[in-house]
Amino acid sequence: MKLRFLISLSPVALLVTSAWGAVSVQSPINGTVVGTSVNFTATSSTTCSKGVASMGVYIDNVLKYVGNGSGLNTNLILSPGSHHTVVEEWDSCGGATYTPIDVTVTTQTGVWMVSPANNSTVGPSVNYIATATTSACSKGVASMGIYINNKLTYVANGASLNTTLALGPGTVNTVVEEWDFCGGASYKPITVTVPNQTGVWVKSPMNNATTGTPVNFVATASTSTCSKGVASMGVYVNNQLNYVVNGASLNTDLTLTPGTYNTVVEEWDFCGGASFTPVKVTVGGNSFFNLQASGGWTGYGELPPAYNICTSCGPGITWSLAQGIKSPSITGNASQFNIGGTTPYADVLWTNPLIGDFSSQGMPDHNHTIIPNLHNFTYDLYFFGSNLELSQVLEFDINQYFNNMGFTWGNQCRIAGGHVWDVWDNINSKWVSTGLPCNPISNSWNHLTLQMQRTGDNHLLFHSIGLNGITTVIDRYDTPFSVPGWYGITVNYQMDGNYKQSPYVISVDKFSFTYW
Numbered sequence: 344m345k346l347r348f349l350i351s352l353s354p355v356a357l358l359v360t361s362a363w364g365a366v367s368v369q370s371p372i373n374g375t376v377v378g379t380s381v382n383f384t385a386t387s388s389t390t391c392s393k394g395v396a397s398m399g400v401y402i403d404n405v406l407k408y409v410g411n412g413s414g415l416n417t418n419l420i421l422s423p424g425s426h427h428t429v430v431e432e433w434d435s436c437g438g439a440t441y442t443p444i445d446v447t448v449t450t451q452t453g454v455w456m457v458s459p460a461n462n463s464t465v466g467p468s469v470n471y472i473a474t475a476t477t478s479a480c481s482k483g484v485a486s487m488g489i490y491i492n493n494k495l496t497y498v499a500n501g502a503s504l505n506t507t508l509a510l511g512p513g514t515v516n517t518v519v520e521e522w523d524f525c526g527g528a529s530y531k532p533i534t535v536t537v538p539n540q541t542g543v544w545v546k547s548p549m550n551n552a553t554t555g556t557p558v559n560f561v562a563t564a565s566t567s568t569c570s571k572g573v574a575s576m577g578v579y580v581n582n583q584l585n586y587v588v589n590g591a592s593l594n595t596d597l598t599l600t601p602g603t604y605n606t607v608v609e610e611w612d613f614c615g616g617a618s619f620t621p622v623k624v625t626v627g628g629n630s631f632f633n634l635q636a637s638g639g640w641t642g643y644g645e646l647p648p649a650y651n652i653c654t655s656c657g658p659g660i661t662w663s664l665a666q667g668i669k670s671p672s673i674t675g676n677a678s679q680f681n682i683g684g685t686t687p688y689a690d691v692l693w694t695n696p697l698i699g700d701f702s703s704q705g706m707p708d709h710n711h712t713i714i715p716n717l718h719n720f721t722y723d724l725y726f727f728g729s730n731l732e733l734s735q736v737l738e739f740d741i742n743q744y745f746n747n748m749g750f751t752w753g754n755q756c757r758i759a760g761g762h763v764w765d766v767w768d769n770i771n772s773k774w775v776s777t778g779l780p781c782n783p784i785s786n787s788w789n790h791l792t793l794q795m796q797r798t799g800d801n802h803l804l805f806h807s808i809g810l811n812g813i814t815t816v817i818d819r820y821d822t823p824f825s826v827p828g829w830y831g832i833t834v835n836y837q838m839d840g841n842y843k844q845s846p847y848v849i850s851v852d853k854f855s856f857t858y859w
Contacts, residue, residue, distance in 0.1 A: 365388050366387045366440050368384070368442050369386075370382050370458065370472070371383070371428075371444060371446050372444075373443075373444045373445055373446075375446060375447075376446070376448075377449070377474065378455040378473075379476060380474040381418065381419050381446060382417075382418050382474075382505070383415060383417055383419060383428075383430060384415065384457075385414070386415075387413045387432035388413065389438065391436035393436055394413065395432050395433070395553075396435045397432070398410055398414070398430065399415075399799055400417070400429070400430055400431075401428060401430075402419065403428075404427075406799040407798065408804070409799040411554070412551075412625075413552060413553070418503060418816075419820075423448045426445070426447075426448060427443065427445055428443070428444045428446060429441050429442070429443050430442050430444065452477045452478050452527070452529050453475065454530055454531035455531075456531055457472035457473060457474075458470050458471065458472040461532070465535045465536070465537060467510055467512070467542075467564075469507065469508055470505075470506075470546065471505070472505045473503065473504055474502060474503045475487055477523045479525065480523035481525075482523065482525060484521050484523050485522050485523055487502070487519065487522075488519075488522075489517060489518070490517060490518040491508065491517050492516055492517075500778045502521070504519075507546060509563055510535070512538065512567075513536070513539075515534070515537060516534055517533045517535065518531070518532050518533070519533060541567050541568055542565060542618055543576070543618055544562060544563050544620070545608050545620050545622055546561040548560070550622050550623055550624075551624075551625075552624055553626075553627050554624060554625070555626065555857045556600070556601075556721060557597055557598040557721070557792055558596065558597050558598075558624060558626065559595075559792075559809065560593060560595055560608065561594045562576065562620070563591060563592045563593070564591050564592075564610035568616050569612035569614035571612065572591065572612065573610050574589070574611050574612055575590065576590070576592070576608065576611075577593075577611075578608055579607040579609065580599065580605075581605055581606075594812055596792055598723070598855070599624075599626045600626065600630070601626050601627060601628055601629065601630070602625070602626055604623070604626065606621070608622060629857070629858060629859065630855050630857040630858075631697060631704055633854065634697075634834065635676075635724070635852055636666055636676045636678060637695065637703060637704070638703055639701075640695050641694055642664060642692070644662065644690070644692075645689065646689050647686065647689065659684050659685055659689055660690070661681075661683040662680075662683070665681070666678045671727050673852045676852070677850045677852040678852075679851075680836065680838060680848070680849045680850075680851065681848050682838045682846060686840075686844055688735060688839065688844070689844055690837060690838065693835065693837065693838075694834070696832075697831075697856060698717075698831060698832040698858075699713070699830040699831030700829060708831075714743065714830055717743070717797070718797045718799075719794075719796050720793075720795045720856070721795075721855075721857040722739060722791075722834060723792045723853075723854070723856070724852070724853060724854040725788045725791070725852045726849055726851050726852075727786075727788050727849070727850040727851075727852075728786075728848065728849050731758055731783050731785045732758060732759055733846075734758045734759060734839065734841070734847055734849070735759045735841045735842075736755050736760055736837070736838075736839035737758065737839070737849070738755040739755070739756075739793060739835070739836060740753045740834065740835035741793070741832075741834055742832065743831075743832050744829040744831050748824075748826065749824045749829070750797055750803050750823045751767055752766075752767070752795040753774075754793055754805070756781035759842075763778065763779065763781055764777045764779040764781045765777065769803060770821070770822050777808075777819070781810065783810065784811070789811055790810070790812065792807075792810075793807070793809075802820050802821065802823070803823065804820055805818070805819040805821070834856055
């Protein structure tokens with residue numbers, strides 16, 4: 344393929360165009376020095392009538408990340424030194440364009456800002472993206488924080504942060520600081536100007552993006568015409584109001600079937616005024632719905648210390664499944680998963696083969712043409728427990744097997760175990776803490792959404808966890824393990840017993856799985 348290059352030396356983007364389209368990279372800036380966690384943000388366009396299919400990031404000629412749609416925003420960990428990176432788009436007509444970006448990763452002490460730029464003009468909703476390194480402390484960076492006008496407003500554990508803060512109109516002095524494990528610190532002052540204006544700023548989804556379901560809507564709003572401020576915000580889907588929340592910010596998941604939607608995020612102020620931002624979004628993929636009521640579920644016991652699965656484990660671990668439950672239920676067709684027994688810390692694993700070998704959904708994939716071409720997965724359900732503190736852990740997994748490779752996107756909410764989300768290390772067979780709090784609510788329906796991906800070079804990407812309307816991007820990569828001779832996609836749900844093996848019941852409803 345022959346390309347025609349047009350190089351723009353703008354400080355905010357390096358643009359490469361072709362007969363098929365263009366890739367505009369906002370972050371990182373070509374030729375800059377960055378920390379080890381590098382934020383890649385880019386958009387793309389194409390003359391292909393079917394649009395942009397996906398985008399990816401190459402690091403030193405190795406594909407490290409792939410995402411559907413015409414927008415890309417992800418963090419990648421790079422080793423110290425110089426790296427040649429490429430952000431590429433692939434359209435639905437077979438064309439592709441790319442933009443090369445060279446960066447140098449440093450190990451020196453410092454805070455490295457991606458966004459916002461110093462002395463820039465921003466909206467009232469400001470996305471702070473930064474990484475930090477230290478050469479003075481062998482233990483590394485402990486945490487990072489943001490000061491707004493000398494007040495500490497936000498803190499994140501680790502050597503990177505990515506958050507959105509609402510700022511009032513005027514000139515705002517902010518400082519992004521890192522603290523290491525040895526008591527040292529460094530910081531970067533950032534001054535921004537927030538104009539006094541009315542508007543709705545939508546962070547997610549990006550306009551013209553392709554996404555799975557549910558769709559995460561994140562937005563903030565301000566008004567300059569009403570001294571009383573913004574009263575509420577809402578989301579319209581194809582001219583129908585689907586969601587409303589009080590206040591000047593919005594973060595919710597909406598379940599949409601595959602197709603293209605014209606959505607509008609709107610704010611209403613206390614004086615009767617309003618403003619809005621239209622967002623066009625395409626929902627891709629296919630879905631299984633109400634899996635909690637489906638056949639195909641098999642339960643296994645797991646007894647400590649080895650936790651090998653067993654189909655009959657005596658009195659040490661007991662379990663049962665009841666389907667068609669009317670109450671508690673959202674749909675009137677919930678399922679209840681029960682755990683009991685006499686052995687402390689014993690577990691119950693429930694699994695359902697959806698596609699491929701032993702498919703419960705009528706998709707056996709005998710020719711092995713479906714499973715190797717699936718890269719994106721959304722696991723979505725509601726769960727209810729009268730006393731969730733009796734649960735040591737609740738675990739939610741996606742598994743993909745093909746070409747002698749196994750991919751397990753394991754996600755567990757440690758409840759009695761510490762109220763933290765962990766993800767599964769496939770190679771070392773252990774749980775890794777994300778540091779993300781997990782606080783489901785007893786006697787209430789809790790909504791969980793997991794978005795996972797298999798990258799183009801066959802790595803696992805733990806993209807995001809959403810619980811009760813708050814979605815957090817993780818973007819942790821992992822490597823598959825060896826599983827000879829198995830072709831399939833399964834979903835798991837697991838309940839772990841506590842130190843007394845207290846019996847408890849979890850109701851599950853509206854369990855869907857989306858794949859593409």
